[in-house]
Amino acid sequence: MTLLEALDLHVEVGGAEVLRGVSLGVGEAEVHFLMGPNAAGKTTLLSALAGLPRVRVVSGRVLLDGEDVTGLPVVERARRGVALAYQIPPELVGVPLRSLAKLVSGRFGTGAYVEELSRRLRLEHLMGRDSFRGFSGGERKRAELFLVALMRPRLALLDEPDSGVDLDSLWLIADALSFVSEEFGTAMIVVTHTRALIEKVGGTAAHVLCDGRIVYSGAPGSVAGLVEERGFKGLCGEADGAR
Numbered sequence: 001m002t003l004l005e006a007l008d009l010h011v012e013v014g015g016a017e018v019l020r021g022v023s024l025g026v027g028e029a030e031v032h033f034l035m036g037p038n039a040a041g042k043t044t045l046l047s048a049l050a051g052l053p054r055v056r057v058v059s060g061r062v063l064l065d066g067e068d069v070t071g072l073p074v075v076e077r078a079r080r081g082v083a084l085a086y087q088i089p090p091e092l093v094g095v096p097l098r099s100l101a102k103l104v105s106g107r108f109g110t111g112a113y114v115e116e117l118s119r120r121l122r123l124e125h126l127m128g129r130d131s132f133r134g135f136s137g138g139e140r141k142r143a144e145l146f147l148v149a150l151m152r153p154r155l156a157l158l159d160e161p162d163s164g165v166d167l168d169s170l171w172l173i174a175d176a177l178s179f180v181s182e183e184f185g186t187a188m189i190v191v192t193h194t195r196a197l198i199e200k201v202g203g204t205a206a207h208v209l210c211d212g213r214i215v216y217s218g219a220p221g222s223v224a225g226l227v228e229e230r231g232f233k234g235l236c237g238e239a240d241g242a243r
Protein backbone atom coordinates (compact mmCIF):
# COMPACT_ATOMS: atom_id res chain seq x y z
CA MET A 1 0.00 0.00 0.00
CA THR A 2 1.12 3.57 -0.59
CA LEU A 3 2.50 4.92 2.66
CA LEU A 4 1.80 8.57 1.95
CA GLU A 5 -0.46 10.17 -0.62
CA ALA A 6 -0.95 13.86 -1.26
CA LEU A 7 -4.07 14.39 -3.35
CA ASP A 8 -4.51 17.69 -5.17
CA LEU A 9 -3.22 19.75 -2.25
CA HIS A 10 -3.95 23.47 -2.24
CA VAL A 11 -2.18 25.16 0.64
CA GLU A 12 -2.03 28.73 1.93
CA VAL A 13 0.68 30.38 3.98
CA GLY A 14 0.06 33.79 5.50
CA GLY A 15 -3.12 34.12 3.46
CA ALA A 16 -1.43 33.49 0.09
CA GLU A 17 -1.89 30.32 -1.98
CA VAL A 18 1.52 28.63 -2.20
CA LEU A 19 0.65 25.08 -3.32
CA ARG A 20 -1.75 24.94 -6.24
CA GLY A 21 -2.70 21.30 -6.62
CA VAL A 22 0.12 18.97 -5.60
CA SER A 23 -0.33 15.20 -5.88
CA LEU A 24 2.39 12.80 -4.82
CA GLY A 25 2.58 9.17 -3.72
CA VAL A 26 5.37 7.66 -1.61
CA GLY A 27 5.53 3.92 -1.00
CA GLU A 28 7.13 2.10 1.94
CA ALA A 29 10.92 2.59 1.98
CA GLU A 30 10.90 4.75 -1.15
CA VAL A 31 13.23 7.74 -1.40
CA HIS A 32 11.85 10.76 -3.27
CA PHE A 33 13.71 13.98 -4.00
CA LEU A 34 12.01 17.33 -4.30
CA MET A 35 13.73 20.01 -6.37
CA GLY A 36 12.61 23.45 -7.45
CA PRO A 37 13.56 27.12 -7.45
CA ASN A 38 13.54 29.23 -4.29
CA ALA A 39 10.02 30.05 -3.10
CA ALA A 40 8.44 27.30 -5.24
CA GLY A 41 6.80 25.85 -2.12
CA LYS A 42 9.05 22.92 -1.18
CA THR A 43 9.18 23.73 2.55
CA THR A 44 5.47 24.47 2.47
CA LEU A 45 4.79 21.01 1.01
CA LEU A 46 6.83 19.27 3.72
CA SER A 47 5.09 21.40 6.37
CA ALA A 48 1.66 20.47 5.02
CA LEU A 49 2.55 16.77 4.93
CA ALA A 50 3.86 16.96 8.51
CA GLY A 51 0.79 18.86 9.68
CA LEU A 52 2.48 22.07 10.86
CA PRO A 53 -0.05 24.73 11.87
CA ARG A 54 1.80 27.52 9.99
CA VAL A 55 0.33 26.27 6.73
CA ARG A 56 -3.36 25.90 5.93
CA VAL A 57 -4.67 23.13 3.68
CA VAL A 58 -7.46 24.80 1.73
CA SER A 59 -8.43 21.74 -0.28
CA GLY A 60 -7.09 18.31 -1.15
CA ARG A 61 -6.12 15.50 1.21
CA VAL A 62 -3.15 13.83 2.85
CA LEU A 63 -3.45 10.08 3.35
CA LEU A 64 -1.21 7.95 5.55
CA ASP A 65 -1.66 4.20 5.06
CA GLY A 66 -4.82 5.09 3.17
CA GLU A 67 -6.27 6.99 6.12
CA ASP A 68 -7.15 10.66 5.79
CA VAL A 69 -4.86 12.60 8.17
CA THR A 70 -5.41 16.05 6.63
CA GLY A 71 -6.95 17.40 9.82
CA LEU A 72 -4.55 15.67 12.22
CA PRO A 73 -1.99 17.76 14.15
CA VAL A 74 1.74 17.26 13.88
CA VAL A 75 2.02 15.13 17.06
CA GLU A 76 -0.55 12.64 15.78
CA ARG A 77 1.33 12.29 12.50
CA ALA A 78 4.60 11.93 14.42
CA ARG A 79 2.98 9.12 16.42
CA ARG A 80 2.28 7.40 13.13
CA GLY A 81 5.94 7.61 12.15
CA VAL A 82 6.28 10.90 10.28
CA ALA A 83 9.42 12.90 11.21
CA LEU A 84 10.23 16.37 9.93
CA ALA A 85 13.71 17.90 9.90
CA TYR A 86 13.80 21.69 9.76
CA GLN A 87 16.15 23.78 7.65
CA ILE A 88 17.54 25.46 10.79
CA PRO A 89 17.47 23.34 13.97
CA PRO A 90 17.16 25.25 17.28
CA GLU A 91 19.98 25.44 19.88
CA LEU A 92 19.36 23.50 23.09
CA VAL A 93 21.46 25.04 25.82
CA GLY A 94 22.35 22.62 28.62
CA VAL A 95 21.38 19.56 26.59
CA PRO A 96 24.45 17.76 25.26
CA LEU A 97 24.00 15.92 21.98
CA ARG A 98 24.75 12.65 23.80
CA SER A 99 21.82 13.20 26.19
CA LEU A 100 19.49 14.09 23.37
CA ALA A 101 20.58 10.99 21.45
CA LYS A 102 19.99 8.87 24.57
CA LEU A 103 16.55 10.33 25.06
CA VAL A 104 15.50 9.88 21.44
CA SER A 105 17.01 6.42 21.02
CA GLY A 106 15.47 5.28 24.32
CA ARG A 107 12.06 6.41 23.16
CA PHE A 108 12.36 4.75 19.73
CA GLY A 109 14.37 1.65 20.66
CA THR A 110 17.39 2.56 18.57
CA GLY A 111 20.07 2.61 21.31
CA ALA A 112 22.08 0.03 19.38
CA TYR A 113 22.48 2.50 16.51
CA VAL A 114 23.75 5.56 18.43
CA GLU A 115 27.41 4.68 18.04
CA GLU A 116 27.16 3.51 14.43
CA LEU A 117 25.22 6.58 13.28
CA SER A 118 27.41 9.05 15.19
CA ARG A 119 30.46 7.41 13.60
CA ARG A 120 28.97 7.41 10.09
CA LEU A 121 28.11 11.09 10.45
CA ARG A 122 31.43 11.94 12.21
CA LEU A 123 29.76 13.38 15.28
CA GLU A 124 31.84 11.70 17.99
CA HIS A 125 33.63 14.96 18.93
CA LEU A 126 30.29 16.79 19.32
CA MET A 127 28.52 14.31 21.59
CA GLY A 128 29.52 16.16 24.79
CA ARG A 129 28.59 19.62 23.52
CA ASP A 130 25.26 21.41 23.90
CA SER A 131 23.02 20.35 21.04
CA PHE A 132 23.48 22.59 18.00
CA ARG A 133 25.12 25.37 20.11
CA GLY A 134 27.99 26.81 18.12
CA PHE A 135 27.85 23.91 15.69
CA SER A 136 29.06 24.77 12.21
CA GLY A 137 26.53 24.60 9.39
CA GLY A 138 27.71 21.14 8.32
CA GLU A 139 27.80 19.86 11.91
CA ARG A 140 24.24 21.08 12.47
CA LYS A 141 22.92 19.30 9.42
CA ARG A 142 24.73 16.08 10.32
CA ALA A 143 23.54 16.23 13.94
CA GLU A 144 19.99 16.80 12.88
CA LEU A 145 19.99 13.90 10.48
CA PHE A 146 21.48 11.80 13.30
CA LEU A 147 18.54 12.60 15.59
CA VAL A 148 15.93 12.04 12.89
CA ALA A 149 17.55 8.69 12.05
CA LEU A 150 17.40 7.66 15.72
CA MET A 151 13.64 8.17 15.57
CA ARG A 152 13.57 5.34 13.03
CA PRO A 153 10.66 7.05 11.25
CA ARG A 154 8.49 5.36 8.68
CA LEU A 155 8.60 8.59 6.68
CA ALA A 156 11.30 11.25 7.04
CA LEU A 157 10.65 14.69 5.59
CA LEU A 158 14.09 16.25 5.15
CA ASP A 159 14.39 19.89 4.19
CA GLU A 160 17.77 20.45 2.53
CA PRO A 161 19.84 18.08 4.70
CA ASP A 162 22.83 19.14 2.57
CA SER A 163 22.44 22.93 2.60
CA GLY A 164 25.69 24.74 3.28
CA VAL A 165 27.74 21.56 3.75
CA ASP A 166 31.12 20.88 2.17
CA LEU A 167 31.78 17.93 -0.12
CA ASP A 168 33.04 15.67 2.71
CA SER A 169 29.87 16.29 4.74
CA LEU A 170 27.78 15.76 1.62
CA TRP A 171 29.18 12.23 1.25
CA LEU A 172 28.57 11.54 4.94
CA ILE A 173 24.98 12.70 4.61
CA ALA A 174 24.43 10.66 1.45
CA ASP A 175 25.89 7.60 3.18
CA ALA A 176 23.64 8.13 6.23
CA LEU A 177 20.53 8.55 4.07
CA SER A 178 21.29 5.29 2.26
CA PHE A 179 22.02 3.52 5.55
CA VAL A 180 18.76 4.68 7.17
CA SER A 181 16.78 3.78 4.08
CA GLU A 182 18.24 0.27 3.88
CA GLU A 183 18.56 -0.54 7.59
CA PHE A 184 15.26 0.94 8.82
CA GLY A 185 13.21 0.85 5.60
CA THR A 186 12.49 4.55 6.15
CA ALA A 187 10.70 6.26 3.29
CA MET A 188 11.91 9.81 2.60
CA ILE A 189 11.09 13.01 0.84
CA VAL A 190 14.34 14.94 0.57
CA VAL A 191 14.40 18.57 -0.56
CA THR A 192 17.71 19.26 -2.25
CA HIS A 193 19.40 21.36 -4.91
CA THR A 194 22.35 18.99 -5.17
CA ARG A 195 22.66 16.59 -8.09
CA ALA A 196 25.63 14.81 -6.48
CA LEU A 197 23.51 13.88 -3.43
CA ILE A 198 20.74 12.52 -5.61
CA GLU A 199 23.13 10.47 -7.71
CA LYS A 200 24.94 9.09 -4.68
CA VAL A 201 21.75 8.03 -2.87
CA GLY A 202 19.87 6.81 -5.94
CA GLY A 203 16.31 6.60 -4.70
CA THR A 204 12.95 6.07 -6.34
CA ALA A 205 11.99 9.36 -8.00
CA ALA A 206 12.68 13.06 -8.18
CA HIS A 207 10.07 15.77 -8.65
CA VAL A 208 10.41 19.39 -9.75
CA LEU A 209 8.11 21.86 -8.05
CA CYS A 210 7.52 25.18 -9.83
CA ASP A 211 5.27 27.85 -8.40
CA GLY A 212 3.28 25.43 -6.27
CA ARG A 213 2.89 22.64 -8.83
CA ILE A 214 4.89 19.51 -9.63
CA VAL A 215 5.85 19.91 -13.28
CA TYR A 216 8.28 16.99 -13.73
CA SER A 217 8.70 13.60 -12.07
CA GLY A 218 11.00 10.79 -13.07
CA ALA A 219 14.05 8.72 -12.24
CA PRO A 220 16.22 10.70 -9.79
CA GLY A 221 19.36 10.85 -11.91
CA SER A 222 17.62 11.88 -15.09
CA VAL A 223 15.48 14.59 -13.41
CA ALA A 224 18.58 16.00 -11.69
CA GLY A 225 20.39 15.96 -15.03
CA LEU A 226 17.49 17.75 -16.71
CA VAL A 227 17.51 20.42 -14.01
CA GLU A 228 21.22 20.99 -14.54
CA GLU A 229 20.84 21.08 -18.30
CA ARG A 230 17.87 23.40 -18.61
CA GLY A 231 17.85 25.16 -15.23
CA PHE A 232 14.69 25.81 -13.26
CA LYS A 233 14.03 28.83 -15.41
CA GLY A 234 13.83 26.66 -18.51
CA LEU A 235 11.86 23.84 -16.88
CA CYS A 236 9.38 26.04 -15.06
CA GLY A 237 9.00 28.30 -18.10
CA GLU A 238 8.26 25.31 -20.34
CA ALA A 239 5.61 24.08 -17.93
CA ASP A 240 4.06 27.54 -17.85
CA GLY A 241 3.94 27.58 -21.64
CA ALA A 242 2.22 24.20 -21.71
CA ARG A 243 -0.61 25.36 -19.46
Ligand SMILES: Nc1ncnc2c1ncn2[C@@H]1O[C@H](COP(=O)(O)OP(=O)(O)OP(=O)(O)O)[C@@H](O)[C@H]1O
Pocket residue numbers: 013014015016018036037038039040041042043044045
Ligand atom coordinates in the same frame (compact mmCIF):
# COMPACT_ATOMS: atom_id res chain seq x y z
N1 LIG B 1 4.29 33.34 6.78
C1 LIG B 1 4.27 33.60 5.49
N2 LIG B 1 3.53 34.60 4.98
C2 LIG B 1 3.50 34.86 3.66
N3 LIG B 1 4.18 34.14 2.74
C3 LIG B 1 4.94 33.13 3.18
C4 LIG B 1 5.03 32.81 4.57
N4 LIG B 1 5.86 31.73 4.69
C5 LIG B 1 6.27 31.43 3.43
N5 LIG B 1 5.72 32.26 2.54
C6 LIG B 1 5.94 32.28 1.08
O1 LIG B 1 5.62 31.01 0.53
C7 LIG B 1 6.41 30.81 -0.64
C8 LIG B 1 7.00 29.42 -0.61
O2 LIG B 1 7.94 29.33 0.43
P1 LIG B 1 8.72 27.96 0.72
O3 LIG B 1 9.57 28.21 1.93
O4 LIG B 1 7.75 26.85 0.79
O5 LIG B 1 9.63 27.83 -0.58
P2 LIG B 1 10.82 26.84 -0.90
O6 LIG B 1 10.54 26.23 -2.22
O7 LIG B 1 11.07 25.92 0.25
O8 LIG B 1 12.02 27.87 -1.06
P3 LIG B 1 13.61 27.78 -0.71
O9 LIG B 1 14.24 26.94 -1.79
O10 LIG B 1 14.02 29.22 -0.83
O11 LIG B 1 13.79 27.23 0.67
C9 LIG B 1 7.45 31.92 -0.66
O12 LIG B 1 7.05 32.90 -1.60
C10 LIG B 1 7.40 32.48 0.74
O13 LIG B 1 7.74 33.86 0.79
